[in-house]
Amino acid sequence: MLESVIDIRGLDGSERAKVAAREEAPQRWSVDDIVGLFELPFSDLMHRAQTVHRENFDPNGVQVSTLLSIKTGGCSEDCGYCPQAARYHTDVEKQDLMQLEEVLEAARAAKENGASRFCMGAAWRSPKQRDLEPVLKMIQEVKAMGLETCATLGMLKEGQAEQLKDAGLDYYNHNLDTAPEYYGDVITTRTYQDRLDTLERVREQDINVCCGGIIGMGESRNQRAGLLAQLANMERPPESVPINLLTQVEGTPLYGIDELDPFEFVRTIAAARITMPQSFVRLSAGRQSMHEGIQALCFLAGANSIFYGEKLLTTGNPEAVADKQLFGKLGIHPL
Ligand code: SAM
Ligand code: DTB
Ligand code: SF4
Numbered sequence: 001m002l003e004s005v006i007d008i009r010g011l012d013g014s015e016r017a018k019v020a021a022r023e024e025a026p027q028r029w030s031v032d033d034i035v036g037l038f039e040l041p042f043s044d045l046m047h048r049a050q051t052v053h054r055e056n057f058d059p060n061g062v063q064v065s066t067l068l069s070i071k072t073g074g075c076s077e078d079c080g081y082c083p084q085a086a087r088y089h090t091d092v093e094k095q096d097l098m099q100l101e102e103v104l105e106a107a108r109a110a111k112e113n114g115a116s117r118f119c120m121g122a123a124w125r126s127p128k129q130r131d132l133e134p135v136l137k138m139i140q141e142v143k144a145m146g147l148e149t150c151a152t153l154g155m156l157k158e159g160q161a162e163q164l165k166d167a168g169l170d171y172y173n174h175n176l177d178t179a180p181e182y183y184g185d186v187i188t189t190r191t192y193q194d195r196l197d198t199l200e201r202v203r204e205q206d207i208n209v210c211c212g213g214i215i216g217m218g219e220s221r222n223q224r225a226g227l228l229a230q231l232a233n234m235e236r237p238p239e240s241v242p243i244n245l246l247t248q249v250e251g252t253p254l255y256g257i258d259e260l261d262p263f264e265f266v267r268t269i270a271a272a273r274i275t276m277p278q279s280f281v282r283l284s285a286g287r288q289s290m291h292e293g294i295q296a297l298c299f300l301a302g303a304n305s306i307f308y309g310e311k312l313l314t315t316g317n318p319e320a321v322a323d324k325q326l327f328g329k330l331g332i333h334p335l
Helices: 013-024 031-038 042-056 100-112 129-144 160-167 180-186 192-204 221-232 262-275 292-300 320-330
Strands: 061-071 117-122 148-152 171-173 208-210 213-215 240-245 280-283 305-307
Touching: 031 042, 031 221, 031 262, 042 262, 042 292, 061 100, 061 129, 061 280, 100 117, 100 129, 117 129, 117 171, 129 148, 129 160, 160 192, 171 240, 180 221, 192 208, 208 240, 213 221, 213 262, 221 262, 240 262, 262 280, 262 292, 280 292, 292 320
Parallel strands: 061 117, 061 305, 117 148, 148 171, 171 208, 213 240, 240 280, 280 305
Antiparallel strands: none
16 A cells, blocks of 8 residues: 555644544544544543544634524324424423524524534424425525525435425435444334435435434444444445434433443544544533533544534534634534
């Protein structure tokens, strides 16, 4: 291989590390390779993640998205983590599809607060054509405000991704959630393959893919690595990879499960950064319960995107002022 004949004698430490990281990077990540990353001493893992991060991104820039739940609750699916599933008894109040003007008002506020992307989420298994049409209008108008647009509406049928593309959609979020072998323990009303099919439809239309998962659902380390292997080995890895820490909501089956050690979450972010060097890795749900120090470690591990604003879809997120202060303390600037 060409890289193996590079003479590293004249390089300084960080340059040598870059060459080493390039040489080590396999084309395809096996689950065992990724478990190997998780097993590294914490400092070594962080160093590798930082090296990869600095080769590919401005290390102090973080992309900022704001989420809005445009249709809430009453969902027919059985995702074991989700407060919006109709079958679980949670405090979420069902709300029909929002009116265009209300959505635009929220998008305007998000833009004023510094968000560059506006993500609209709907608690649907899959959008019906009569539901999709008003959403297409929302996408067109939000885009016209100069914001990037993202939507997460469930599974897409033939032709729906094309309509979203024509409306100006920049990103479609659809998560794999966990490793294939743990998936059936969490969701039974749709398959892993259904998710891959939707992602394929999004890709075919050249819409950017936002796809990640949830950590802390009782999965093993092997399964965390298995989720990352699925993402990293895609023909084109997702442009955006949300790593959510499970937000436990009373009434959902996963409520009360053992909490994940925060360092394991940081390790997952670092492994995502190393295996998907050019993707934005989003430190997604779970920040409200996370100490600032752990969030700082996540940024150090290569997370470079967050959700900003007091609410995610139905659960809380840190106060905007607190995030501004954190960015200030860490010298991070929004992208
Ligand atoms: N209904 C659509 C779907 O499932 O694709 C879109 C909305 S759904 C709420 C979007 C994603 O939010 C889920 O795939 C899941 O990864 C994440 N999510 C939902 N509830 C969560 C929770 N309690 N903690 C962390 N992430 C969660
Ligand atoms: C993603 O991966 N995380 C966001 C977004 N995509 C849609 C959603 C997190 C939801 C957390 C639970 C809630 O607020 O209902
Ligand atoms: Fe419905 Fe999406 Fe929640 Fe699953 S994650 S129950 S599909 S809203």
